Amino acid sequence: MVCNTPLVSDTIVSKVFTKNRQNSGYLFPMIEKSIEEANMLFLYLNLDLKLIMCNKSLERITGYTRKEIFKGDWQKIFFGKNHSKREMFKAVLMSCFANVRGHAYEGSIIRKDGTECALSWSNTIITDVSGKSQGVFCIATDVTEYKFAKNDVAACSERLKDIFVSIKDYALLTTNLANKITYYGASATTLFNWKSDMILKDISTLFAADEGTSIISKIKRKITSKGSFEEELTLLRSDGSVFSSMVLVSGLVNADNNVSGYLYIIRDITEQKKIEAQMIQNEKMAAMGQLAAGVAHEINNPLLVILGRIDMLAMDGEKMSPGVGKTIDIITSQAKRMRVIVDRLLLYSRKKPVSRNIVDVNEILKTIPPLVAYYPEFHKIEWKENLDKELAKVKGDFNQLQDVFLNIAINACQAMPDGGTLTISSYMQDGEFVNVGVEDTGSGVKKEDMGKLFLPFFTTKDTGTGLGLPLCYSIVESHAGVIEVESELDKGAIFTVKLPAYILKESISIKDKE
Amino acid sequence: MDGKIKILVIDDETDALELFRDLFTKKGYAVECAPGGIEALEIIDKMLFDAVLLDIRMPIMNGIEVLAKIKQKKPDLPVVMLTAYGYDDTLINKALEQGATGYISKNFPLAQIVYTFQTLLSTMPTKREEDSPAE
Numbered sequence: 001m002v003c004n005t006p007l008v009s010d011t012i013v014s015k016v017f018t019k020n021r022q023n024s025g026y027l028f029p030m031i032e033k034s035i036e037e038a039n040m041l042f043l044y045l046n047l048d049l050k051l052i053m054c055n056k057s058l059e060r061i062t063g064y065t066r067k068e069i070f071k072g073d074w075q076k077i078f079f080g081k082n083h084s085k086r087e088m089f090k091a092v093l094m095s096c097f098a099n100v101r102g103h104a105y106e107g108s109i110i111r112k113d114g115t116e117c118a119l120s121w122s123n124t125i126i127t128d129v130s131g132k133s134q135g136v137f138c139i140a141t142d143v144t145e146y147k148f149a150k151n152d153v154a155a156c157s158e159r160l161k162d163i164f165v166s167i168k169d170y171a172l173l174t175t176n177l178a179n180k181i182t183y184y185g186a187s188a189t190t191l192f193n194w195k196s197d198m199i200l201k202d203i204s205t206l207f208a209a210d211e212g213t214s215i216i217s218k219i220k221r222k223i224t225s226k227g228s229f230e231e232e233l234t235l236l237r238s239d240g241s242v243f244s245s246m247v248l249v250s251g252l253v254n255a256d257n258n259v260s261g262y263l264y265i266i267r268d269i270t271e272q273k274k275i276e277a278q279m280i281q282n283e284k285m286a287a288m289g290q291l292a293a294g295v296a297h298e299i300n301n302p303l304l305v306i307l308g309r310i311d312m313l314a315m316d317g318e319k320m321s322p323g324v325g326k327t328i329d330i331i332t333s334q335a336k337r338m339r340v341i342v343d344r345l346l347l348y349s350r351k352k353p354v355s356r357n358i359v360d361v362n363e364i365l366k367t368i369p370p371l372v373a374y375y376p377e378f379h380k381i382e383w384k385e386n387l388d389k390e391l392a393k394v395k396g397d398f399n400q401l402q403d404v405f406l407n408i409a410i411n412a413c414q415a416m417p418d419g420g421t422l423t424i425s426s427y428m429q430d431g432e433f434v435n436v437g438v439e440d441t442g443s444g445v446k447k448e449d450m451g452k453l454f455l456p457f458f459t460t461k462d463t464g465t466g467l468g469l470p471l472c473y474s475i476v477e478s479h480a481g482v483i484e485v486e487s488e489l490d491k492g493a494i495f496t497v498k499l500p501a502y503i504l505k506e507s508i509s510i511k512d513k514e
Numbered sequence: 515m516d517g518k519i520k521i522l523v524i525d526d527e528t529d530a531l532e533l534f535r536d537l538f539t540k541k542g543y544a545v546e547c548a549p550g551g552i553e554a555l556e557i558i559d560k561m562l563f564d565a566v567l568l569d570i571r572m573p574i575m576n577g578i579e580v581l582a583k584i585k586q587k588k589p590d591l592p593v594v595m596l597t598a599y600g601y602d603d604t605l606i607n608k609a610l611e612q613g614a615t616g617y618i619s620k621n622f623p624l625a626q627i628v629y630t631f632q633t634l635l636s637t638m639p640t641k642r643e644e645d646s647p648a649e
Contacts, residue, residue: 297571300598304620305529311624312536339621346621 041140063112078109097133118147171266175203193237208234219249244273296345306335344467348474362387364402368409380419388427392501394434396479404472408438408495415442434501439494445487518544524554525569551575565592570605585613
């Protein structure tokens with residue numbers, strides 16, 4: 001048994017100490033002094049939990065003098081009215097005695113000034129030569145500051161966790177300096193459609209093909225120079241699909257003020273981009289509509305005079321030589337061709353549908369294949385129909401909508417000169433929109449042409465006027481609808497016409513547009 | 515009074531104006547021409563007409579303004595609007611609201627223009643004899 005005590009009140013232990021002191025020569029007083037002066041708290045309790053000895057630290061830690069403690073009930077002094085803490089401490093010591101085993105324990109006591117002092121206890125059972133417990137030697141370290149700091153960190157960590165979990169519209173991710181993902185919130189799982197654990201995957205894999213590494217370098221450069229990074233980027237979902245996003249990145253700064261990683265805040269802006277693109281397109285189309293109307297007006301007047309004067313010649317019954325007659329025929333035919341173009345321009349620039357009836361879109365779609373069948377060059381194309389029998393009606397003009405679907409279908413067929421498959425489908429979207437999809441397996445639309453498809457006079461065909469799709473756009477817009485295009489070069493295109501369903505939203509979608 | 519229906523054609527496009535003059539003259543009308551609203555109103559103050567053919571889009575004073583002035587002077591005088599727009603709903607509706615008898619698209623072939631004009635006029639009573647030349 002190796003124990004010592006600077007201030008001892010138990011005679012048995014005192015005897016043992018005295019014996020040891022005698023055996024250890026000069027060493028024992030040094031140990032005794034060290035314990036007395038130690039920063040840690042030293043206590044010795046006998047089997048009845050009577051305080052036998054304690055060092056000076058007890059006074060510093062508790063604020064009581066050793067005299068006060070020995071005089072009173074140390075348990076009452078240390079635990080006050082907190083019975084549960086007192087009983088807990090006792091239970092720990094009793095368990096130590098019963099098992100003849102030391103025990104590490106964290107518990108707090110009350111200082112003289114009433115404040116709480118957290119102590120980390122290490123209890124050692126003192127036994128006699130037969131192995132029988134004689135008492136317990138308790139060494140305690142004041143961990144109050146650490147404990148409070150730990151509590152603060154835990155609370156802060158909990159708050160941060162709450163914040164991370166609460167944010168639904170933004171995906172939050174952290175990475176280390178090696179670009180490995182170290183944390184991500186639930187919203188990231190939803191946004192990227194992750195199924196497996198993404199921790200430790202490289203963040204660069206989230207960026208669209210071939211861009212990842214260079215973007216990461218750019219992000220780091222921006223953070224170094226500006227402190228943060230913010231840019232619209234195209235990101236990849238786990239299924240390979242891409243989406244537009246706003247990416248904000250800032251450095252994660254540790255206690256030493258060094259960047260230890262990065263925080264990525266990502267928002268899906270697909271819908272916002274779609275609305276923006278639609279607004280730009282609408283403005284562009286409105287401007288083009290005004291221009292078209294102006295051009296049509298300016299051309300119509302000279303056309304009136306040219307064709308009118310030719311009519312007058314016929315009315316006068318003027319006799320002309322065959323050569324002059326042929327020339328006049330050519331002038332008439334070309335002027336009439338101009339009139340057709342002007343008519344279409346006028347139709348395009350027009351804003352209101354002719355009539356507003358309750359229309360069955362499926363009925364319109366059924367008329368399209370026979371109309372396209374008039375064109376022998378499209379006979380190699382396979383037609384597929386996938387019409388929703390439960391499709392809601394729309395409010396609009398049967399003939400104009402027929403023009404729209406026919407125009408789009410003919411365009412689709414023209415994109416498949418060597419044959420292919422054209423699929424016409426109708427389906428409900430969110431119970432609010434009647435969607436019509438016209439899908440072809442043709443040459444597709446070049447990326448740079450996508451924004452120009454609905455502009456008047458834009459055409460990729462040798463014989464096209466470039467007025468078909470603008471006219472479709474104008475008609476669909478006047479029905480409070482939109483046309484969306486998706487395409488992959490050499491694989492085909494899907495034109496989707498979205499019209500407000502008559503049942504639920506008729507009053508809002510049609511009337512508001514008016 | 516030679517018994518011919520007398521019309522006033524108003525259009526800022528000189529070639530179009532001459533075409534209408536020649537056309538309606540050929541069809542048996544007595545035709546006067548005005549290259550704009552101001553000239554037209556002066557002529558209307560001095561002469562009696564059975565009907566007016568009036569272009570909607572004109573500089574300085576547009577067709578709608580000219581129509582309003584004509585209707586102030588001669589409320590019963592039939593005025594048929596000419597439009598090169600063909601489908602200009604807003605302007606056409608405005609003209610009809612202000613008392614225009616109807617409208618003819620300049621896109622029509624001449625024969626159709628004359629036919630439409632005659633049809634519109636047939637629905638209106640001719641009151642030239644009852645009007646005073648200057649009001």
